[in-house]
Amino acid sequence: MFDLIIRRARLADGSLTTIAIHDGKIAALGEPQWQATQEIDLAGRYWLSAGWIDSHVHCYPKSPIYHDEADRIGVETGVTTVVDAGSTGADDVDDFYQLTRTANTQVHALLNIARTGIVTQNELADMQQIDKASVRAAVQRLPGFIIGIKARMSSSVVGANGIQPLIGAKEIQQENGNLPLMVHIGNNPPDLDEIAELLGQGDIITHCYNGKPNRILTPAGELRASVAKAIKRGVRLDVGHGSASFSFEVARVAIAQGILPHTISSDIYCRNRLNGPVYTLAHVMSKFFSVGMTLPQIIACVTRHAAEGLRLHNKGKLAVGFDADLTLFDLSEAACVFTDSEGKSEAGEKQLVPLAAMVKGKWFITDEGKKHHVFDL
Template identity: 85%
Template sequence: MFDLVIRRARLPDGSLTDIAISDGKIAALGEVRGEAATEKDLAGQYWLSAGWIDSHVHCYPKSPIYHDEADRIGVATGVTTVVDAGSTGADDIDAFYQITREADTRVHALLNIARTGIVTQNELADMSQIDKVGIRDAIKRLPGFILGIKARMSSSVVGANGIHPLVRAKEIQQENGDLPLMVHIGNNPPDLDEIANLLGSGDIITHCYNGKPNRILTPAGELRASVKRALDRGVRLDVGHGSASFSFEVARVAIAQGILPYTISSDIYCRNRINGPVHSLAHVMSKFFSVGMTLPQIIDCVTLHAAQSLRLRDRGRLEVGLDADLTLFDLKEEPCLFIDSEGQSVAGEKQLIPLAAVVGGEWFITDEGKKHHVVNL
């Protein structure tokens, strides 16, 4: 007997499937026969995908600048896995880990290369903040929790140190099993060309569609040569919307040239969740309908691609034997207004509404799901 069977779920490609879950894993797909302790029949009315992964959030509650609650930005909004992108460094990563054990959402971290994490806005202005031994020991202590490392490479963060913190980050990466490296880009110095030239296969550029002068597009609207070379080497683009790092115009021009994000992430924390322009991962995902992406492309960015980018091998796909992490959602087709980080607005016509999250086979109704009475399913 299965623990749970979800029947007639609509997949992003429009097809219908049943999904059976046992012991926290996907046990069967297709037309599932057999009994279950619990059955939920979606009758083709609702969409379902592998669980959404937000690969750039800030959810260390004790962080003085960027903080939030994992479940508030996780299962309450249809997100089954969140990855905190550098809120903590080696000094506080153990405390963060202990807090996350209480969450229903799966929580991981990218370790800030500065030992204090983001306690101030200029954590890499002092090179002595980068403690290789402390980083190495933290990675050894928490191998399933720490997925990679994070370096924020903009002028307000690095001060007079320019590109040097990124050179150190690449050394740390290579000394610790070639972990994923996420690099924040913003105002220069360092110049984006310097940053891109140091990055290799699997490295992640976050805030890829920011509207600042140090962006991926030239003034003529073409992809910078350094960024093109980096993408050819296997560097990946992550959205990291945030309060100041997403421009509709940059995204529209880039995507029209085939420069798509590999991952869509929110860079969410309490203030940009409550006051905007982020609000939720679903809200950020919905913006990409307005710049030329399809539903399957958008879903891949928060499932398959996100899992691949951070080496979460048991998540991101609907496949027998993988974690039973799922997101149930609706696609509302009605006029809606979206605002980017530049204050520019775009009239949209589609919006993703997360209704439920399933984490390891456990069912959670989202805030939107409660409004839509999905609790009765």
């Protein structure tokens, strides 16, 4: 006897399936006549995927610059797992960890290589901020919470230090079990070519479609040779939309050449959630219909690809034994308008509408889900 059976759920590829949940795990998949304590029949009307993972957010509530509440950007918007990208360093990560224990959303952290995290905009302008011993101790204290490290490599952050903080980040990475490393790119120096040359398999370039001069495309609209080589080495591209780091034009030109993101993430925090242009992960995902991606490609970027890139081994797939993290959503096919970080607007015709998030077998209904009266729980 299972805890829950969800019948006739529509997957991203359009097929229907039945999913059995037991003890917070996916227990079985298929169409036999199972029995459960509770059953829901979606009748093919709504879409279901593995739980959405937002691999770049800012949700340390005490951060003076970029902050939010995990559930506001998580289960309340259909997202089951969020990964804070460097809000905290070794000094504050324990406090952040404790605050997240009461969240319904699953929260992980990419530890800022600067021990103070982002308390100012230039945390890597002082190389003394990079304390390898403090990073090592933090990773050892919180191995399930800290799942990688973050280095913000733009001129406003590194000051006169150029590429040196990234060299330090790579040393920290190698000294701590080759943790995933996410690297923020923005205005130079350092130049993107310098950054790309240092990155290897599994490293993540975030803000990959930013419209700044130091971007992945040449002035002629071709992929920079250094980035092409990095991708061949296994470097991953993350969207990290944010307030200033996503251009429709760059995304469209890149995607037309087959340069797709490995992960779609929001870089959300309270201000760009309330005032845009981010709003929610679903809103960011929806923009990618307008630049040439399909629903299966978009969903893969926030499920399987995100889990693989951040080594969340029990997440990201609808597979037996994986965590029962699910996102239930609708696909609204109505005219809408999207705006990028450059202030440019695009007309869209599709929008993802999250209705509910399940975290380890427990449902959380979004406001839209309540309006739809999807099911009575």
